Amino acid sequence: MSVRDYVTVRVGGHLFGIEALSIQDVFYPRNITPVPLAAHEILGVLNLRGRIVTAVCARRRLGLQPREAGAPEPKAVGIEVGGDNYGLIVDQVESVMKLDSDEMIPPPDNLPPRWAEIIPGVFRLPDSLLVIFDAPRLLTAGLQLGVAA
Amino acid sequence: MDDLISDFLTEANESLEVIDIELVRFEGHPGDRPALDKIFRLVHTLKGTCGFLGLGRLESLAHAGETLLGRFRDGKLQVSGEAVTLVLRSIDRIKLVIDGLGATGTEPAGDDSDLIAALEAMAMGAPGVETPASAPEPEPEQQVEGYDPVLGRALRPGEVSTADLDAAFAAAEGPVDSAPPALTEPSAAIADPRPVGTVEEDAAPIAATQSIRVGVDVLEDMMTLVSELVLTRNQLLQINRGRTDDSFSPPLQRLSTITGELQDSVMKTRMQPIGQAWKKLPRIIRDLANELDKKIDLVLEGEATELDRQVLEQIRDPLTHMVRNSADHGLEGPADRRTAGKAETGTIHLSAYHEGGSIVIRLRDDGRGLDTARIREKAIEKGLLTRSDAEALSESQVHRLIFAPGFSTAAAITNVSGRGVGMDVVRSNIEQIGGQIDLQSTFGSGCTVTIKIPLTLAIISALIVGASGERFAVPQGAVLELIKIGDGAEHRTEVIEQVRMVRLREELVPLIDLGAELGLPQTSQPNFVMIMKVGSHRFGVMVEEVIDTEEIVVKPLASVLRGISVFSGATLLGDGSVVLIIEPNGLAQRAGEMPLAARRAIDAAATNDDDAKIERKTMLLVRVGSGALKAVELGQITRLEHVPVGELQHLGSRAALQYRGKLMPVLCVDEDQRLKTEGVQPMLVVAGMLYTMGLAVDRIVDVVETPVTIELSPTKTGIIGTALINGRATEIIDLDHFMIMALAEHARTGPASQAGQAQEAA
Numbered sequence: 001m002s003v004r005d006y007v008t009v010r011v012g013g014h015l016f017g018i019e020a021l022s023i024q025d026v027f028y029p030r031n032i033t034p035v036p037l038a039a040h041e042i043l044g045v046l047n048l049r050g051r052i053v054t055a056v057c058a059r060r061r062l063g064l065q066p067r068e069a070g071a072p073e074p075k076a077v078g079i080e081v082g083g084d085n086y087g088l089i090v091d092q093v094e095s096v097m098k099l100d101s102d103e104m105i106p107p108p109d110n111l112p113p114r115w116a117e118i119i120p121g122v123f124r125l126p127d128s129l130l131v132i133f134d135a136p137r138l139l140t141a142g143l144q145l146g147v148a149a
Numbered sequence: 150m151d152d153l154i155s156d157f158l159t160e161a162n163e164s165l166e167v168i169d170i171e172l173v174r175f176e177g178h179p180g181d182r183p184a185l186d187k188i189f190r191l192v193h194t195l196k197g198t199c200g201f202l203g204l205g206r207l208e209s210l211a212h213a214g215e216t217l218l219g220r221f222r223d224g225k226l227q228v229s230g231e232a233v234t235l236v237l238r239s240i241d242r243i244k245l246v247i248d249g250l251g252a253t254g255t256e257p258a259g260d261d262s263d264l265i266a267a268l269e270a271m272a273m274g275a276p277g278v279e280t281p282a283s284a285p286e287p288e289p290e291q292q293v294e295g296y297d298p299v300l301g302r303a304l305r306p307g308e309v310s311t312a313d314l315d316a317a318f319a320a321a322e323g324p325v326d327s328a329p330p331a332l333t334e335p336s337a338a339i340a341d342p343r344p345v346g347t348v349e350e351d352a353a354p355i356a357a358t359q360s361i362r363v364g365v366d367v368l369e370d371m372m373t374l375v376s377e378l379v380l381t382r383n384q385l386l387q388i389n390r391g392r393t394d395d396s397f398s399p400p401l402q403r404l405s406t407i408t409g410e411l412q413d414s415v416m417k418t419r420m421q422p423i424g425q426a427w428k429k430l431p432r433i434i435r436d437l438a439n440e441l442d443k444k445i446d447l448v449l450e451g452e453a454t455e456l457d458r459q460v461l462e463q464i465r466d467p468l469t470h471m472v473r474n475s476a477d478h479g480l481e482g483p484a485d486r487r488t489a490g491k492a493e494t495g496t497i498h499l500s501a502y503h504e505g506g507s508i509v510i511r512l513r514d515d516g517r518g519l520d521t522a523r524i525r526e527k528a529i530e531k532g533l534l535t536r537s538d539a540e541a542l543s544e545s546q547v548h549r550l551i552f553a554p555g556f557s558t559a560a561a562i563t564n565v566s567g568r569g570v571g572m573d574v575v576r577s578n579i580e581q582i583g584g585q586i587d588l589q590s591t592f593g594s595g596c597t598v599t600i601k602i603p604l605t606l607a608i609i610s611a612l613i614v615g616a617s618g619e620r621f622a623v624p625q626g627a628v629l630e631l632i633k634i635g636d637g638a639e640h641r642t643e644v645i646e647q648v649r650m651v652r653l654r655e656e657l658v659p660l661i662d663l664g665a666e667l668g669l670p671q672t673s674q675p676n677f678v679m680i681m682k683v684g685s686h687r688f689g690v691m692v693e694e695v696i697d698t699e700e701i702v703v704k705p706l707a708s709v710l711r712g713i714s715v716f717s718g719a720t721l722l723g724d725g726s727v728v729l730i731i732e733p734n735g736l737a738q739r740a741g742e743m744p745l746a747a748r749r750a751i752d753a754a755a756t757n758d759d760d761a762k763i764e765r766k767t768m769l770l771v772r773v774g775s776g777a778l779k780a781v782e783l784g785q786i787t788r789l790e791h792v793p794v795g796e797l798q799h800l801g802s803r804a805a806l807q808y809r810g811k812l813m814p815v816l817c818v819d820e821d822q823r824l825k826t827e828g829v830q831p832m833l834v835v836a837g838m839l840y841t842m843g844l845a846v847d848r849i850v851d852v853v854e855t856p857v858t859i860e861l862s863p864t865k866t867g868i869i870g871t872a873l874i875n876g877r878a879t880e881i882i883d884l885d886h887f888m889i890m891a892l893a894e895h896a897r898t899g900p901a902s903q904a905g906q907a908q909e910a911a
Contacts, residue, residue, distance in 0.1 A: 033619070033727045037667060038710055038713060044727075
């Protein structure tokens with residue numbers, strides 16, 4: 001039995017979980033400077049208290065539709081990967097759940113490939129499924145290849 | 150690790166570097182007494198410290214080395230290359246042991262008896278070792294360095310003589326003039342120029358209070374903090390600008406000044422003389438000279454020139470590599486040099502100096518220079534260029550090919566270099582730190598590589614520009630000048646063959662649009678051009694606005710963005726927003742298609758209509774027939790020859806010459822021209838890819854360097870057009886036309902064998 005905290009976030013109507021230990025802060029991503037030639041999923045860079053944070057759009061990463069007009073302001077989950085600061089842009093940060101990691105089941109085989117590489121497992125909640133993100137992979141894997149240069 | 154041990158390691162490494170340098174110098178000048186004394190003293194100190202710390206292996210190695218050095222010092226043994234090699238080998242072994250000590254904290258196990266025996270044998274004048282004629286008579290006891298008159302017996306290995314012990318005590322405690330006569334030239338030790346920052350307890354105790362050792366990480370932390378402070382200051386200044394109340398202004402000014410001064414001071418602590426990066430070079434050159442059987446003189450100049458230690462670390466390896474390259478590929482062996490009429494000893498000259506906010510490092514050798522033809526061939530062979538592209542390149546462009554990835558011209562891969570990873574890696578290392586590398590070479594007389602690098606990487610001054618509604622920071626060092634374009638501006642741009650250019654002081658500079666290059670939509674007309682130079686290639690970058698200049702702190706981009714070569718990092722501006730920093734080299738590379746295309750466009754424009762092409766060129770002026778003076782670009786000519794007319798073979802209406810073992814067709818430039826019938830016939834020899842031809846002229850008039858504007862006149866065969874040179878209309882010879890004619894000649898006089906032979910020569 002190894003209980004861990006997962007922060008749940010909402011992206012395009014789906015609920016996802018990220019291990020709370022990997023999250024440094026939650027903030028509103030504002031004043032994003034776009035980075036030309038970068039991968040489509042990278043929205044740009046922004047200043048968070050003197051640190052330069054690379055903003056990665058979760059919707060684009062998952063191949064979901066862009067946000068509807070008039071939707072509430074998105075939030076960012078700050079995560080450090082390999083010494084670099086990233087912000088994962090999500091629609092909403094919901095709550096923290098304590099879950100037993102032994103109960104995590106492998107993701108279904110029929111996941112789209114772009115989901116499969118960043119989803120290590122799924123939890124069966126009473127009324128829904130909670131898909132877990134591998135945050136470092138989500139933020140970096142394959143994004144260099146998107147570089148057009 | 151034990152503090153004592155780690156202090157010892159630092160000191161020992163410094164001593165060993167000095168020993169390396171001094172030994173090489175000493176070998177060249179066996180009479181250099183101060184050098185020998187210095188070496189001896191350092192080895193002696195090393196031995197003493199090792200003994201004190203209980204490092205037996207190091208101690209016995211150092212002792213054996215010292216014994217041999219002592220024999221040199223007493224004049225009992227003549228200095229030979231062999232002996233110095235042996236000492237250097239033992240120094241290398243010591244380094245090895247010290248490295249092991251550094252890694253594990255204890256002396257690594259190992260057996261040095263081979264080296265110690267060799268050293269002792271050498272010291273005793275073993276067979277095969279040259280000793281001066283005076284030495285062989287046995288001088289019992291006194292000849293042994295370790296004989297101690299006070300004890301009345303020879304010293305045991307590792308034991309220190311009473312006199313030396315006294316000397317050590319005297320030197321450590323008091324003024325040096327009390328040093329006993331056992332030290333031959335104590336004053337030499339004091340007069341030694343010693344790098345500031347090294348603390349040596351034995352000779353200059355006073356110096357210890359002048360400098361202290363500080364951990365590199367502490368300095369790095371300070372640098373980071375000062376960077377943050379600069380940013381915060383910029384932010385405060387920005388906020389204050391928008392305020393009507395100016396009560397904050399005076400203290401803010403003060404804060405700003407102090408921050409600036411603090412920044413300078415912290416920068417200073419990071420500055421180190423470039424000589425630090427050169428320390429290993431004398432030894433490397435010495436070993437290379439032995440290995441390659443060459444005579445090489447290494448001249449270092451400007452060792453005291455200071456630069457940021459981060460930059461220093463970055464250029465250490467590239468510099469070493471380039472020096473090795475010069476020694477291996479650049480310089481010829483003594484025999485070849487004699488044939489070429491040069492001194493047997495080749496010189497590699499390395500110098501450094503400050504220029505603006507940069508440091509310029511120049512590596513010059515007087516070797517054979519780059520072989521343009523061979524580089525061209527190699528580039529084609531390696532598939533880097535098509536033949537027609539290669540032909541279109543100017544000589545200096547061809548030379549720059551050696552910086553292309555996977556390129557190496559060394560005929561054979563030697564132990565030293567020629568693996569084709571060299572100059573490419575050098576270039577990318579230099580460019581990584583925002584530096585530039587350029588090269589000039591003259592075939593037969595040597596090659597000069599010039600590196601220009603920023604003094605520091607952490608804080609740079611930058612131009613903030615706007616393009617497509619976004620702001621970007623451009624390092625100011627990369628911008629040569631800023632010009633205004635657009636309506637009413639002095640400079641106007643024009644589009645030639647789809648490439649936009651600006652006319653700047655008689656020259657056409659190709660332009661790129663920053664926004665478009667970054668794939669951004671155009672929002673308004675560009676108003677400014679930043680003229681930039683990367684290597685020898687000059688181009689203009691169009692931007693919509695120039696907003697500000699600002700001292701910026703370079704912050705690295707996250708790993709997912711590092712692959713974008715046009716950005717070197719990001720920075721925070723005073724208003725708190727992030728802007729990306731443009732990397733000029735990356736921009737040039739991204740626009741890499743452009744320069745060649747642009748040049749072609751200029752050429753194409755020149756052949757299509759009256760549009761002129763202006764470029765400074767070195768022209769060879771010749772007189773042919775009765776017409777106007779004729780000229781040809783000197784770089785296209787392989788040799789100028791004066792051939793006695795008797796050697797010309799006339800085959801019907803055509804002429805040929807036995808040239809370097811092959812039959813070479815000789816063509817006339819003009820129809821009304823006649824080959825000379827007596828005396829010598831001047832001719833231009835042009836070596837093409839497959840064959841060589843001679844172009845007979847009546848007289849070689851002059852060589853001038855001049856801007857050349859060719860007005861095209863395609864009516865006359867063999868002439869591209871005319872240009873005004875020295876105020877006179879001059880016809881420019883179309884070498885391509887004659888090369889085709891020469892090919893026809895070859896085809897007539899025996900194609901297969903001729904072409905085959907000539908190919909070998911080319």
